[in-house]
Amino acid sequence: MVPRVQSDFMQRIIEIRYLVGFLGEKSQCNWWPTSFYEASSIRFLEPVFSRTTPLI
Numbered sequence: 001m002v003p004r005v006q007s008d009f010m011q012r013i014i015e016i017r018y019l020v021g022f023l024g025e026k027s028q029c030n031w032w033p034t035s036f037y038e039a040s041s042i043r044f045l046e047p048v049f050s051r052t053t054p055l056i
């Protein structure tokens with residue numbers, strides 16, 4: 001079982017990675033030319049991540 005401190009740390013890393021990914025998008029700060037977090041990407045990801053796509 002994962003200790004609580006380690007679990008909290010991993011959750012924080014995931015949140016930071018998501019935030020950086022979102023801020024880097026073309027429609028935000030334009031750090032890279034992608035649009036992965038837009039609504040159109042959900043249709044692209046559905047076949048690959050069919051069980052977790054509704055969570056997005």
